[in-house]
Amino acid sequence: MRFMYQQWDGSEFQTQDHLALFQNFLDYLLDYGDAALDALRGLSDDPEQQEVIQRWIDDGLLEKVGVRFRLTPRAISSMQRKALMEVFKGLKPDAADGHETTQAGAGGERLESTRAYSWGDPVSELDLAATLHNAVRRGGPGTPIRLCEHDFEVHTTESKATCSTVILLDMSGSMSRWHRFSQAKKCAMAMYALIRQRFALDSVDIVGFASGAEIVPEQKLPLLMPKRITLFDPEVRLAVPIAELPKAPQHFTNLQLGLRTARRILARRGGHSKQVFIITDGQPTAHVEGDFVHLIYPPEEVTAIATLTEAIHLKRLGVRFATFALIEDYYYMDWIDFVNHLTKLTRGVAFYCTAGDLTNCVMESYLSGRKAKTYIG
DSSP, rough: OOOOOOOOSOOOOOOHHHHHHHHHHHHHHHHHHHHHHHHHGGTOOOHHHHHHHHHHHHHEEEEETTTTTEEEEEHHHHHHHHHHHHHHHOTTTTSSSSSEEEEEEEEEEEEEEEEEEOOOGGGBBOHHHHHHHHHHHHOOOSSSSOGGGGGOEEEEEEEEEEEEEEEEEEEEEGGGGGGGGHHHHHHHHHHHHHHHHOOTOOOEEEEEEESEEEOOGGGGGGOOOOOOOOOOSEEEEEEEEGGGGGGGOOOOOHHHHHHHHHHHHHHHHHSSSEEEEESSSOOOOOETTTTTTEEEEEEOOOHHHHHHHHHHHHHHTTEEEEEEEESSSSGGGGHHHHHHHHHHHHHHHHEEEEGHHHHHHHHHHHOOOOOEEEEEE
16 A cells, blocks of 8 residues: 655544535435536535535535536546445456456466467566476577577466447436436446446446437536426427427437447447447437437337337447346336347347346446346346
């Protein structure tokens, strides 16, 4: 463990209560997003609360830009680490520790066999016994033993496959129920922390989809919220020009556009394997056709077909699919047929779980790369 020493400035040390208070605020932030930061501005009349906020600023957890507060990278990293710690408390002990393949390569566990040294192989993987054996066999017994480049042998290792992942996060209005969205954000933040700590060559991108789809930057993820429901008509049939989509109701579910955005992201990402994780709680209710976005409720077959067609395009590029269907609302389970069709067409994996089980399901799928359909109740 490394220690860093510096002169004490006489200030009071942070207490556990002080640290817990900020963690409680971060939990509140997950539930209310940007509105939680706006609420801090309303505490200006309370000196005690202002003192607490100032300490958070002094500690590098918050910063003030104009009249608005903003989370610092340190605070975001703290949220990611906390989410990851919560995940590993619940992970099964046999979850895989990496993305091993059946091919030999560099960076994984050593195998029993060796191979001839090639330029660029790490010197740390040299097999000294095999190398000396080759030199003696070539030059005969006696000293000194003279080595040449053809004598060198290295340990054969399992290869570690890099992986590019896109998480498609449902931001439709129904995701505000049962704490689904806050759990989904925790899941995404834990993925960021995991990749930084253990799989530095992997990548993860977040795409939020509702009536449209957008790439979510890492620093904006904690503040993200599902779209507010603005239409309560029992039937909706709207055709909106794509250019005017921001003016339309935003709470529909356009998984097709989310998949299309994921395809563009993965096309420019590296990695030996690529995968899409879909977190959703309902059947698609929006799709793109020509220059229009069609918002349709109740869901119709035309939207499902457009979405499944986009998924097939991704599958043909070798992308692995994992769908996480949130099923607290047992009354609305008829949409599961859509998940079954998606899983069958993409030869993917489906998880049927509650919001509380979501992060463990995503992590186990990411770590183990399981191939079978799994049901978690």
